[in-house]
Amino acid sequence: MPKAFPLKLVIFDFDGTLVDSRALILQCHRLAFTEFGLPVPSPQDSLALIGMSLERVLAQLAGPRAPVQDMVRAYGRILRQLRSEPDFAERPFDGIATLLRDLNNAPPVTLGIATGHTSAAVIPALEALGWRQYFRTVQAADMAPSKPHPGMLLQALDATGARAEQAVFIGDTSFDMEMARAAKLEGIGVTWGYHSADRLFAAGAHRIARSVEELRSLLCVH
Structure with missing residues (x-):
């Protein structure tokens, strides 16, 4: 069952969740x-x-x-x-930048990233977007086994001192939801990325957000 809010740790996937890549x-x-x-x-x-x-x-x-x-x-x-080319650079989905800013300003929430990118690929992207300071923990593919293995999420919990029941993972693919389930975190699927709502639910999503505003509501961010 979905947990009570507020949370201690909110972990995001990157591609298809925060940015259109x-x-x-x-x-x-x-x-x-x-x-x-x-x-x-x-x-x-x-x-x-x-x-x-x-x-x-x-x-x-x-x-x-x-x-x-x-x-x-x-x-x-x-x-x-x-x-470096405008036609190909990652573009934040509408409303994501504001959501991250508001979450960052909402103690006791801590933010994290768990991505299929290597750290050498995702850190420059976060810096270019002006988001690096938001994320206390950045877990990448060179730091743990590939999704859906739970390693990145378990490391994020260790890095922040959060317990699984105090955290959620937000992603757009079945691999994300399978990883959340394996780590015993609540998984929130978003439908503006690469996998459908049906596929996200089948992979273990607890809840689905079909817009950034709906995600904001699920996270109780005002």
């Missing part, structure tokens, strides 16, 4: 696969795997014989280059 991800995939002479995956196949670590995503899309580690390095280089 669809154009960036798809272009990174196109350029990385083309660079290695591999068939470019369809947008549907690429986006269906967002949330897991890049290594797992590329391995699944490119197949077992692909030079995955070389592709990971190329992807990182391409990502850094594309982020």
Whole structure:
């Protein structure tokens, strides 16, 4: 059952939850696969795997014989280059920046991130958005096993001193909800990202927000 508020720790996914990174991800995939002479995956196949670590995503899309580690390095280089272009930089979803600011100003709430990005990829993105100061803990794919393993969330609890019953995880994919369930956190799914409400519920979401305003209401932020 959903817990009583206020909470101590609110952890967010990044891609598809806080920011729209669809154009960036798809272009990174196109350029990385083309660079290695591999068939470019369809947008549907690429986006269906967002949330897991890049290594797992590329391995699944490119197949077992692909030079995955070389592709990971190329992807990182391409990502850094594309982020400097306005057409591809991550864009916050409407209302997210204000929600983060208001949560940050609402003690005793502490904010965290748990993302399929590596820390070298997500920290610069948070800094570019002016959000780095909001997040007391940033858990990334180079710090724990890939979602849906609960490691990132368990580490976030340890880093902040929160208990599982005092925390929620907010994400847009079934991998997020499975991770929350494995860590025994309440999972709140959002529908403006990559997976449908039905898929989020099937993966263990306790509640669903269909707009940022609805998420604000679920978190009791005024």
